[in-house]
Amino acid sequence: xxxxxxxxxxxxxGVQVDNxxxxxxxxxxxxxPLVEQTAIDTVVLDVAGQDLLFGSSASSSSVAVGNAEIxxxxxxxxxxxxxxxxxxFKVNVAVAANPDAAINAxxxxxxxxxxxxxxxxxxxxxxxxxxxxxxxxxxxxxxxEEISETxxxxxxxxxxxxxxxxxxxxxxxxxxxxxxxxxxxxxKSDRQMVLVxxxxxxxxxxxxxHPLEELEPLSFILSRLLxxxxxxxxxxxxxxxxxxxxxxxxxxxxxxxxxxxxVPMHNPKTLLRLLLFEIESQPPQAAVVSVxxxxxxxxxxxxxxxxxxxxxxxxxxxxxxxxRLAKLVGADKVGSPEILDTHRPDAFRMKxxxxxxRQNKSRRNRQSAIDNRQCVMGFRIFRPPRGADVQTMLGRxxxxxxxxxxxxxxxxxxxxCASGPWRTSGDWWRSDVWAxxxxxxxxxxxxxxxxxxxxxxxxxxxxxxxxxxGIYD
Amino acid sequence: MxxxxxxxxxxxxxxxxxxxxxxxxxxxxxxxxxxxxxxxDARLNGFPxxxxxxxxxxxxxxxxTLLLSALAVATLQDETCALVDTSxxxxxxxxxxxxxxxxxxxxxxxxxxxxxxxxATDLLLQSGGFGLVALNLADVAAKHTRRIITSWWFRxxxxxxxxxxxxxxxxxxxxxxxxxxxxxEIKNEGPVWxxxxxxxxxxxxxxxxxxxxxxxxxxxxxxxxxxxQSPERSFPPLTHANLLQGSRVRINQERPITWIVDPAxxxxxxx
Numbered sequence: 001x002x003x004x005x006x007x008x009x010x011x012x013x014g015v016q017v018d019n020x021x022x023x024x025x026x027x028x029x030x031x032x033p034l035v036e037q038t039a040i041d042t043v044v045l046d047v048a049g050q051d052l053l054f055g056s057s058a059s060s061s062s063v064a065v066g067n068a069e070i071x072x073x074x075x076x077x078x079x080x081x082x083x084x085x086x087x088x089f090k091v092n093v094a095v096a097a098n099p100d101a102a103i104n105a106x107x108x109x110x111x112x113x114x115x116x117x118x119x120x121x122x123x124x125x126x127x128x129x130x131x132x133x134x135x136x137x138x139x140x141x142x143x144x145e146e147i148s149e150t151x152x153x154x155x156x157x158x159x160x161x162x163x164x165x166x167x168x169x170x171x172x173x174x175x176x177x178x179x180x181x182x183x184x185x186x187x188k189s190d191r192q193m194v195l196v197x198x199x200x201x202x203x204x205x206x207x208x209x210h211p212l213e214e215l216e217p218l219s220f221i222l223s224r225l226l227x228x229x230x231x232x233x234x235x236x237x238x239x240x241x242x243x244x245x246x247x248x249x250x251x252x253x254x255x256x257x258x259x260x261x262x263v264p265m266h267n268p269k270t271l272l273r274l275l276l277f278e279i280e281s282q283p284p285q286a287a288v289v290s291v292x293x294x295x296x297x298x299x300x301x302x303x304x305x306x307x308x309x310x311x312x313x314x315x316x317x318x319x320x321x322x323x324r325l326a327k328l329v330g331a332d333k334v335g336s337p338e339i340l341d342t343h344r345p346d347a348f349r350m351k352x353x354x355x356x357x358r359q360n361k362s363r364r365n366r367q368s369a370i371d372n373r374q375c376v377m378g379f380r381i382f383r384p385p386r387g388a389d390v391q392t393m394l395g396r397x398x399x400x401x402x403x404x405x406x407x408x409x410x411x412x413x414x415x416x417c418a419s420g421p422w423r424t425s426g427d428w429w430r431s432d433v434w435a436x437x438x439x440x441x442x443x444x445x446x447x448x449x450x451x452x453x454x455x456x457x458x459x460x461x462x463x464x465x466x467x468x469x470g471i472y473d
Numbered sequence: 474m475x476x477x478x479x480x481x482x483x484x485x486x487x488x489x490x491x492x493x494x495x496x497x498x499x500x501x502x503x504x505x506x507x508x509x510x511x512x513x514d515a516r517l518n519g520f521p522x523x524x525x526x527x528x529x530x531x532x533x534x535x536x537x538t539l540l541l542s543a544l545a546v547a548t549l550q551d552e553t554c555a556l557v558d559t560s561x562x563x564x565x566x567x568x569x570x571x572x573x574x575x576x577x578x579x580x581x582x583x584x585x586x587x588x589x590x591x592x593a594t595d596l597l598l599q600s601g602g603f604g605l606v607a608l609n610l611a612d613v614a615a616k617h618t619r620r621i622i623t624s625w626w627f628r629x630x631x632x633x634x635x636x637x638x639x640x641x642x643x644x645x646x647x648x649x650x651x652x653x654x655x656x657x658e659i660k661n662e663g664p665v666w667x668x669x670x671x672x673x674x675x676x677x678x679x680x681x682x683x684x685x686x687x688x689x690x691x692x693x694x695x696x697x698x699x700x701x702q703s704p705e706r707s708f709p710p711l712t713h714a715n716l717l718q719g720s721r722v723r724i725n726q727e728r729p730i731t732w733i734v735d736p737a738x739x740x741x742x743x744x
Contacts, residue, residue, distance in 0.1 A: 311602055325597075337575050375542055417666060440717035452663075471532060473538065
């Protein structure tokens with residue numbers, strides 16, 4: 001059993017076309033998951049069995065089973081018209097045994113039309129041939145005019161005129177297209193429906209009965225929504241690489257968070273932890289009254305490991321660890337360092353630690369780097385540089401005393417060896433211009449352990465002050 | 474000899490009842506992370522995985538040099554490494570010179586907070602999958618490292634054992650006690666200065682002596698002081714080769730105790 005809905009008040013052109021068509025499809029999906037959009041103003045849906053849900057209940061005292069079925073179908077069609085009216089547009093609804101008969105009836109008759117199986121030609125026979133939709137028979141546009149002219153020349157005016165022609169004659173003169181068209185006029189077409197795929201909605205939301213102020217009860221809500229969301233993703237063999245959380249608060253404001261994942265995931269526990277860390281980092285200012293979680297669907301990660309590939313952290317575990325580390329020390333203090341393309345000392349930025357996006361450097365270069373390894377002297381840099389009192393003689397540092405030292409390195413004493421100056425400067429076109437004279441020095445520290453401390457100091461040319469940049473180690 | 478025979482007889486008698494409990498179990502071969510320094514690798518093979526390695530020494534002794542070398546080798550071999558930087562003193566320029574692949578290095582900056590550093594290390598070890606995790610306590614004062622409770626080290630030892638992770642701890646003094654499988658003491662045997670540029674202050678800095686290289690005939694003594702002493706001379710521009718060149722480092726193995734007395738020595742270079 002098929003029902004066709006024809007929207008009488010849907011505009012055929014203009015900006016509101018898409019809106020009207022989508023409303024019609026949404027209306028059809030509320031009654032059946034098997035929906036075909038035939039035209040902008042016409043949809044057809046398979047309603048077999050739906051009359052039990054939406055139709056009137058057939059009592060045992062019904063006169064006949066056939067009449068009871070018709071009543072149920074009429075009730076279903078009436079429900080469709082009622083809901084369409086609620087949405088603000090008027091529709092015709094026709095129910096028939098095949099989709100094309102239902103479409104023709106819906107386009108031709110006002111209100112509700114029910115066509116019994118085998119009685120199609122009786123109800124559709126008087127319709128004008130001009131109402132015949134050639135696209136339903138799969139006829140190309142080039143042939144439509146030719147066939148319609150032929151039918152007119154034959155003196156055919158109604159569906160019945162065309163339906164009563166002998167099949168062999170029609171096939172001989174118009175070919176298979178004519179046969180299909182004649183079946184359409186007879187209301188006996190048997191084509192398969194081209195179904196509209198329901199939109200993939202990976203969004204879950206929940207309106208709360210009572211506002212939630214604490215994180216723990218909210219975590220149960222988030223867990224429930226994420227479980228549903230991940231089950232949806234899993235059923236479509238998908239994962240997500242971006243999770244968006246929208247919290248409506250009691251003070252009528254909204255908070256939106258987005259978590260971008262380096263690899264696609266669909267594990268609800270991992271996603272829940274990441275969401276909770278995100279909320280903990282920026283707690284909402286008021287109680288939460290509504291929660292919405294949406295996910296961006298992507299294909300899941302396919303990883304091929306090998307025997308000779310070194311072990312790496314699991315992406316899901318690593319994400320949770322990074323979130324915990326960010327909560328512990330701050331988000332800007334965890335990641336991969338990247339040296340900036342400038343001569344300014346200690347110019348770097350932290351970027352997100354992401355193993356999946358690393359550049360594949362050539363194996364040959366790596367092997368040569370391992371083979372030609374050289375022991376480079378390490379340096380520990382002070383951030384910020386520590387101010388120092390430096391005594392000089394003829395421009396050379398001879399004695400140093402570092403101010404405000406709280407670490408194990410107490411730099412105070414005679415400079416026994418110095419080398420420099422190495423003058424560097426840069427960014428003269430900017431307000432934060434820098435220029436300095438660097439010295440490598442060895443300090444004999446009488447207060448600490450035996451041995452000299454090797455460090456790099458510099459004199460800031462702008463301010464004529466001395467600083468300790470770091471220690472060679 | 475008699476006692477050995479008697480011991481063997483007792484073991485054989487108890488074998489039927491208790492099984493082969495007296496047989497010496499063959500230890501599985503220890504997996505290692507190379508240090509990247511040939512002199513040390515020849516002696517130790519590298520840092521053991523699934524165990525704590527402690528490197529302690531004074532300031533400028535060469536601990537960071539050893540760390541950078543190990544990080545460079547590990548990252549170049551596609552291992553994922555993590556550095557918990559307690560005092561935020563990791564220098565990227567020297568790391569780049571040492572060929573550390575920073576894309577494979579997770580850097581956690583703890584801004585001098587010792588407790589955060591230990592918690593971060595614990596999180597990284599529990600996460601698993603890292604080839605080398607380094608906890609840098611080199612800039613923490615010795616009095617603070619002495620106060621680190623032993624349970625932290627036991628916790629780390631338990632977390633890291635039976636994993637492919639090598640935990641490297643850099644400290645000013647030895648503090649991991651019995652929890653470390655390998656303890657190295659590192660000392661600096663003296664810096665290497667460029668001979669053409671070095672100078673020595675004598676008599677409390679009153680007299681300045683410029684030392685020239687004996688074998689080097691090129692007179693590029695482009696020091697400010699020399700310019701002040703003989704301003705009529707013209708000097709070529711100073712280059713980076715005039716600064717500190719490197720240092721000589723000595724390493725003693727403290728744990729496990731070996732019969733090898735001679736320490737490993739190697740030389741570092743700066744440029």
